[in-house]
Amino acid sequence: MVLNYIWIGFFLISFLVAVVQLMMGNTQVFPAIMDSTFSNARTAFDISIGLTGTLSLWMGIMKIGEKGGLVNAISRLLSPVFTRLFPEIPAGHPAFGHIFMNLSANMLGLDNAATPLGLKAMEEMQKLNTRKERATNAMIMFLVLNTSGLTLVPVSILVYRAQMGAAQPTDVFIPILLATTVATMAAIIITGLCQRINLFNRAIVGLMLGLCLLVSGMVWLATKLSQQELGVWSTSAANILLFGIIILFIVAGIRKRVNVYDAFIEGAKGGFETAVRIIPYLVAILVAIGVFRACGAMDLLIHGISRAVEALGMNADWVAALPTALMKPLSGSGARGMMVDAMNTYGADSFVGRLSCLFQGATDTTFYILAVYFGSVGVRNTRHAVTCGLLTDLAGIVAAIVVAYLFFT
Numbered sequence: 001m002v003l004n005y006i007w008i009g010f011f012l013i014s015f016l017v018a019v020v021q022l023m024m025g026n027t028q029v030f031p032a033i034m035d036s037t038f039s040n041a042r043t044a045f046d047i048s049i050g051l052t053g054t055l056s057l058w059m060g061i062m063k064i065g066e067k068g069g070l071v072n073a074i075s076r077l078l079s080p081v082f083t084r085l086f087p088e089i090p091a092g093h094p095a096f097g098h099i100f101m102n103l104s105a106n107m108l109g110l111d112n113a114a115t116p117l118g119l120k121a122m123e124e125m126q127k128l129n130t131r132k133e134r135a136t137n138a139m140i141m142f143l144v145l146n147t148s149g150l151t152l153v154p155v156s157i158l159v160y161r162a163q164m165g166a167a168q169p170t171d172v173f174i175p176i177l178l179a180t181t182v183a184t185m186a187a188i189i190i191t192g193l194c195q196r197i198n199l200f201n202r203a204i205v206g207l208m209l210g211l212c213l214l215v216s217g218m219v220w221l222a223t224k225l226s227q228q229e230l231g232v233w234s235t236s237a238a239n240i241l242l243f244g245i246i247i248l249f250i251v252a253g254i255r256k257r258v259n260v261y262d263a264f265i266e267g268a269k270g271g272f273e274t275a276v277r278i279i280p281y282l283v284a285i286l287v288a289i290g291v292f293r294a295c296g297a298m299d300l301l302i303h304g305i306s307r308a309v310e311a312l313g314m315n316a317d318w319v320a321a322l323p324t325a326l327m328k329p330l331s332g333s334g335a336r337g338m339m340v341d342a343m344n345t346y347g348a349d350s351f352v353g354r355l356s357c358l359f360q361g362a363t364d365t366t367f368y369i370l371a372v373y374f375g376s377v378g379v380r381n382t383r384h385a386v387t388c389g390l391l392t393d394l395a396g397i398v399a400a401i402v403v404a405y406l407f408f409t
Contacts, residue, residue, distance in 0.1 A: 006367075006386065010288035014295040021296055032294045040290035044282035048275050056271030058116035061249050062098065063267025064260050068252030071097035084203040085188070086138040088128065095124035099142055101245075106364075107152045118146060118369075119274055119376045126377040134381040135374065137195045140388065143373055147329075147389040148187035148396065149364030150180050152214070157357050160340060166348035174219050175354075175403045176361035181215045183363050183396030190395075191388045274376050281375030285367050289330045298326065318401050320352045325359040325397045329366035329390065336360065355404040362396035 014033065021029040065071045074097040082089070082096045089095050098121035105114035121142060129136050154176050161169035185208060192199045199205075253260040292298060306319040321342055328335040342356035366389040374382060 014291040017297045018295040036290035036294035040286040044286045048279045052275040055116040056268035060264035060268035064253040064263045065249040067258045068256045070252040081203045088138045140385040144187045144191045144388045147366040148184040150184040154361045164343040164348040172357045179362040179400040182399035186395035187392040278375045281371040285371040321355040324356040332365045358400035362400040363393045
């Protein structure tokens with residue numbers, strides 16, 4: 001229901017803003033809006049079809065893992081912790097294995113692998129759902145954790161900074177790590193409170209402490225490596241681990257005397273079906289976002305926030321980087337464009353340029369994730385998923401601003 005109101009709001013606000021723009025003499029606003037609708041509809045289709053190959057690959061690999069018993073083994077191993085965080089899912093259920101694989105891929109910045117793994121996790125959770133069009137608590141917790149965007153290796157951001165001429169492209173590595181960790185902790189706390197989960201349970205406290213230790217270890221490692229070594233290490237480690245998972249699943253299938261080729265084909269067949277199923281949901285959300293941007297509503301929002309901050313007598317330096325933060329929940333590519341534009345306009349090593357990178361790395365594309373993941377299993381009633389996701393985004397944004405002032409002023 002919340003997503004429905006937000007979607008309607010995008011169009012109504014965009015229409016009102018466009019009418020005002022037309023009255024002020026901007027005769028190109030409505031042509032720009034219509035160009036945006038067609039362009040974003042085509043983009044949504046291209047994204048869905050582009051996912052087909054990746055979906056087929058990873059759904060095939062996961063089917064080998066299921067038949068080889070590796071997914072069940074991971075599920076049993078994680079049950080003591082995950083049954084507290086996802087109490088609706090029975091201990092040892094295969095969904096835990098897929099959830100773990102998805103979150104691991106996200107942490108390594110492997111977006112292409114994370115999406116199909118996440119869709120597989122949603123498929124397993126939907127099997128337990130007695131009300132198929134209504135999101136379960138487990139689904140919502142899983143999606144909010146995804147929207148928190150915990151990434152230990154923000155390779156793409158470091159690459160963009162290098163391309164934009166940053167003196168030390170990796171100087172945002174630790175700040176991003178801190179901001180995204182705060183967002184993930186907030187995701188667990190906010191969603192846990194909504195779902196009345198006992199957050200002081202020993203397993204959940206242990207999980208959060210373990211996350212803090214992992215991040216601390218990454219921070220320590222980053223201080224020991226040079227810029228070039230950090231780039232090589234992060235890229236190599238992520239890809240070696242990813243290929244290692246493929247080999248591990250195949251070996252597990254061979255040990256169980258599984259016909260791994262047939263198992264792969266069986267799983268891969270679902271890739272195309274899933275890609276086609278999410279097209280309407282992606283078209284709906286991307287067209288709404290595109291209209292909101294094309295009519296100038298986003299620019300007006302940024303200008304209004306800047307004036308309000310200045311009126312309160314507060315430092316408004318961070319507001320210039322805000323377009324990246326506001327765009328990130330709506331569109332990954334849009335936020336990327338805003339980040340690059342901020343570095344190009346203000347300089348890669350400026351406060352605004354660095355903060356835009358922190359905004360890009362602190363959270364993930366909330367509405368895109370909700371549209372794709374819920375759309376893949378036909379869930380229409382998202383319950384508190386949007387609210388928790390946006391509050392998590394807000395926590396990440398605030399954390400990014402605080403960290404930026406601590407590190408770069």
